[in-house]
Amino acid sequence: MDFLKLLARLAETDTQSLTVTGPRRTALRRLAQAGTAVLPAVLTALPQPAAARDSRTVQDVLKLALVLEQLENAFYTQALQQPLTFFGTTENRAAIQTIQTHEQQHVDLFTRLLLNSGATLEAAPRFDFTGSKNGSQAALYPDVFSNFDTFLRVAQLLEDTGVRAYKGQVEFIQFDDFLLESAVRTHSVEARHASHIRTMRRQRGATVKSWVSSSDAPITTAGSVAAKAYAGEENFAQYLAGNNLVPFVDNLPINVAKPPLSQAAILAKVAEAFDEPLEALTATEVASLFIY
Structure with missing residues (x-):
């Protein structure tokens, strides 16, 4: 059975749903609610690591993507509330505005995909980009919205984490061309964001390439949660x-x-030529630095 026939069969099992929402949405909902371990052999026969076959559902992937996009969108939205003097130039502010617009589009995309999958949307997390958990602990980045260089370092951390996280999740949705294309397109945009943020930092004197490199000046402390965003990138x-x-x-x-x-x-x-995938748990740990 090929995949298109599988989608048709999934949709045809409920004619009412087929009429109301259409075959594509119905199929997505049914696939999203099941782990890949219980999918038909036509799907589980695809080459996947063991973890992909028994631990992650489509909704798990979409929920992680949505949280990461909400995180980045909130980060850039808050930055755009700062005066022009924070950015230094109108060009810098315009670049951040463009990135924020993309992040809002990504939030809208994954919200729609989750709703189409039958998920109940959870409330958006509360974010504190100083890393102080709303004042409950010492701030990791106390001047994130008063020092543009600190802001760009945090932006690089978030973008680099997002790029690796998408690469780590695509294996769990590779059986669905539509979801796979959505994730890969988003991954491509996030990679361009990361490259542009790194370019902005380099123009301000930072030692950093437009991609992850061992020659970059570290922006995290060895052994910290933030440093996990870069662990394994040195693999040969x-x-x-x-x-x-x-x-x-x-x-x-x-x-x-x-x-x-x-x-x-x-x-x-x-x-340097290859981004290593990042597991969902690690991506969540890094994101949690800014969630309370």
Whole structure:
């Protein structure tokens, strides 16, 4: 049975729902409410890590995505309430405004997808971007909305976390072309956000590339929750479905540099070329730094 036929069968089992909401929404609701372990063999036969087959539902993925987008949207919305002097230039403020507009669109998208899946929306979390949990502990970023450089560091942390989180979740929705495309498109936009924030930081003197690199000046403290957003990014062996690895140490890319690069230099570029996926638990931990 191919996937289109499966969707048709799921929709046809309830003619009333088919009339009211349409086959696409009905199918999404039925798939979202079941873990992938109970899906038909046509879905579970796809190459997935063991965790993908028994622990995450579509609604789990959508709820995580929505919280991350609500977090980023609230962050940029609050920043835009600051005076122009906070941003330094009209160009900086315009860039943040564009990013915030995208984040609101993402919130709307995942809200709609969750409703279509039959989920009951939970209240949006309360955010404190100083990291003080509404004053209950020492602030991690006390000047986040008075020092633009601090703001950009937090923005980089949030965007980098979001990019990795999307990559870590796509395996759980790969059986649904519509959801997969929605997530991958959102991932692409978030990656551009991360790159632009990093470019803004570099223009202000920070040592940072437009992508995650071991040569970046750290923005987190080793061993902290925030540092988990970058753990594993230095990997030389890249992850593939089924826990297979691409061993670049043994199969280096063609060395076309002049003069030729050393093996260590090539491997450093390999590590930079791939974003590693981030597990939902870790992404939630990082996000929770700003939720109370």
